[in-house]
Amino acid sequence: MMNNQFLKLSLIIWLQALWHFNLILGGTVQTYLTDDSPVPQPIDHEIYSNLFTYAHLIDISYCISQGKKISKPFNCDLNCEKRFPNMTLVHQWCFADSVCGYIATTYRNIFFNNRTDAEENPRKCIIVSLRGTRSIFDTYKDLKANMVKYTELGRSLPRCGNDCKVHQGFYEYFQYTLNNINRYLEDELSQDDDYELVFLGHSMGGSISLLLALHYLDLGYDRLTLVTMGQPLVGNEDFVHWVDKVTGSSVKPQHNSFKRKYFRIIHRNDIITTIPRSRNIFETYYQFDNQIYLNCSSANYMPSPNQVIDCINGNNLHCIRGDISNNINRNYYESHNTYFRKLGLCGIKL
Secondary structure, three states, X not given: OOOHHHHHHHHHHHHHHHHHHHHHHHOOOOOOOOOOOOXXXXXXXXXXXXXXXXXXXXXXXXXXXXXXXXXXXXXXXXOHHHHOOOOEEEEEEEEXXXXXXXXXXXXXXXXXXXXXXXXXXXXXXXXXXXXXXXXXXXXXXXXXXXXXXXXXOOOOOOOOOOOOEEEHHHHHHHHHHHHHHHHHHHHHHHHOOOEEEEEEEEOHHXXXXXXXXXXXXXXXXXXXXXXXXXXXXXXXXXXXXXXXXXXXXXXXOOOOOOOOOEEEEEEOOOHHHXXXXXXXXXXXXXXXXXXEEEOOOOOOOOOOHHHEEEOOOOOOOOXXXXXXXXXXOOOHHHHHHEOOOEOOOOOOOO
């Protein structure tokens, strides 16, 4: 029998989905669909392989709750120490069983740790991973869709402008999280000049990871990679265009390159990646052009390389935009939680 946390998570997904469809039927939806969508392109094979590792590291964040933690050096119920034998836990946190995550570091190549021919990677890799929601309390934040002004630091990045706005609930959680983790991250970053800073997140955790990544990118930490899976929409058109520009969304994804820093992974029929919708008719949430699309059934948690494609832009009808405009399925939970593995089950007894 599923425990209460699992039921709560399912209810959250249902409420989000129901709200989304109500707005489609009676509210405002972007209507600039076209029939000249670019043909999605297959991604680099190494990027494809890396996504399985990123998904594992994201899934580990679900091992953290108010009553459960990862133990040092890096032990959890998802084979943490075996798969990442040289990873060291730095910090973990959880706000009222809502936004939870961890910071961990390694000097080993995270993509080859489980191979006999693994080579030492002298570059320090700093992982920041955040999970999605698991409590009814988060429903309020998830659906608290009013926008607030986004304020960047204005140091290393160009200004976003006075009209950039983001989701109020996500922005608040970003600020809470930043206040909690900043001293740990700054300490780790100050120890090594040769580093890679990796932000990861699923669902709402992906939205917060995006805002965190932008903050540290603006501080000048440009050897940065951001990977989100099932991430909801975050801001208005000005914000989205700015993010696509500063993170290199138009650059072809390549392994071991920081020209494209952001990889937004979207599973077919995952409607959470198309919400929220603002209640204010003068505010519209926009899709990022940055979309790597898993064109497979939610029953298949190991897509083949030709099923993982770069959508080129956010309005591509061959990708999530086409799913929504046609006939999305009703298996919300599976579509939202199947990203190279079944996410979110750590600590849940079925």
